Amino acid sequence: MRKLIMKTERLTNQETQRAGDLLKAGEVVAFPTETVYGLGADATNDEAVKKVFIAKGRPSDNPLIMTVADIAQLDPFVTISDMAQLLMAHFWPGSLTIILPIKPGKVSMLVTGGLQTVAFRLPDNDVARAVIRAAGVPIVGPSANTSGKPSPTTAAHVWHDMQGKIAGIVDDGPTQIGVESTVIDMSATTPTILRPGAVTQQQLEAVLNMPVVDATSTKSVASNVTPKAPGMKYRHYAPDKNVVMFDRLDALDLKNELQKNDVVMAQEPTLSAMQLSLDQSWSLGETLESATEQLFSGLRFYDDEIQVATIYVEKMSPIGLGKAYNNRLAKSAGNQEFSV
Structure with missing residues (x-):
């Protein structure tokens, strides 16, 4: 049926x-x-x-x-x-x-x-x-x-x-x-x-x-425990594509490691330094507010792009709203982080 x-x-x-x-x-x-x-x-x-x-x-x-x-x-x-x-x-x-x-x-x-x-x-x-x-x-x-x-x-x-x-x-x-x-x-x-x-x-x-x-840095609750709030126990915010976090200080090293089907989501100063093509980058703007507003939109866009392999996303300073941004990004990436 x-x-x-x-x-x-x-x-x-x-x-x-x-x-x-x-x-x-x-x-x-x-x-x-x-x-x-x-x-x-x-x-x-x-x-x-x-x-x-x-x-x-x-x-x-x-x-x-x-x-x-x-x-x-x-x-x-x-x-x-x-x-x-x-x-x-x-x-x-x-x-x-x-x-x-x-x-x-x-x-x-x-x-x-x-x-x-x-x-x-x-x-x-x-x-x-x-x-x-x-x-x-x-x-x-x-x-x-x-x-x-x-x-x-x-x-x-x-x-x-x-x-x-x-x-x-x-x-x-x-x-x-x-x-x-x-x-x-x-x-x-x-x-x-x-x-x-x-x-x-x-x-x-x-x-x-x-x-x-x-308590937001606490590990997820046990499988036999009911969480008090959404986002504490189950996988959240994650595209099907591979997501990796990176620090702005590592941007140029990351550029040297990028493969043809990799893309980068970052703020304007970082993208300017990396000098990537438009089809390989998603701007998170110039402010923390714009980055937070654009995070899920960019992840969703690239998740629907068949050719994309890995989405590299810039972390923010963990202060104020930046803590919420990094929390969602870390869950999207499964805590994967680019390292030199």
């Missing part, structure tokens, strides 16, 4: 009510945020949530983030501490995901991966919030890509991975940040960062006026 393919509607950023109607009907709809595109479904509808796991090919013990249009939508589901409220007041809407203890029986174990905690985010994107308001409920919001692959930063990326698998895609143009939100665990005794993003450890400590543990 031939497998049925779902019709995927391509919606504009003015068609948020249609997106909300599809979500109310238990369908899966991709939506924009300021970080990456998310894959939305009614977080209170188990059958809808199951469709997200199927569309992504996502392991069932990998918890999902619940995405809301306003803070009031959290009240039925979680207990919010004073410190968590402080973070929400400073960083929401924005690219900070906060893990909180759930009220007994109020959040599906499909969403939490069986844990007694759940992660919430309020995105800094008007279209995303309009879609959630139209749905009338919090929606789950993992990145709208095939599980393990680079995250989507345009609607075209979502279409590439999800066409025929979901009901709709809301197009709001390219995302601004380009990597997923910072995840902080506020259910622990000490606030703990589980995934780096645009909101930094220093910013969090300044608001909370206390130390914040950064």
Whole structure:
């Protein structure tokens, strides 16, 4: 029997009510945020949530983030501490995901991966919030890509991975940040960062006026343990092509080692020094922000180029947003690094 393919509607950023109607009907709809595109479904509808796991090919013990249009939508589901409220007041809407203890029986174990905690985010994107308001409920919001692959930063990326698998895609143009939100665990005794993003450890400590543990360099959790946040256990952000990191200081040595079908993703000063042809290079711009915004786009582009063998990608200084960039790059590369 031939497998049925779902019709995927391509919606504009003015068609948020249609997106909300599809979500109310238990369908899966991709939506924009300021970080990456998310894959939305009614977080209170188990059958809808199951469709997200199927569309992504996502392991069932990998918890999902619940995405809301306003803070009031959290009240039925979680207990919010004073410190968590402080973070929400400073960083929401924005690219900070906060893990909180759930009220007994109020959040599906499909969403939490069986844990007694759940992660919430309020995105800094008007279209995303309009879609959630139209749905009338919090929606789950993992990145709208095939599980393990680079995250989507345009609607075209979502279409590439999800066409025929979901009901709709809301197009709001390219995302601004380009990597997923910072995840902080506020259910622990000490606030703990589980995934780096645009909101930094220093910013969090300044608001909370206390130390914040950064656990993002910790090795992946054991196979029999459910991770508290996405990206901690399973392969993430990785193209099928071989990816290797390199340091700017090694750029000229790398140029001497490049093979015909190798390509380089780097910032403008590095590319200028290497003097590569246009068909062998992808510009990450001149700033850390532009590099972060372009990272997944470049990886996705070269992954679809049949002739490409290895993608060499420049690392950034591990400060602020650079820590999030390097985190995603290291996972994409499986920690492979060019050395002289």
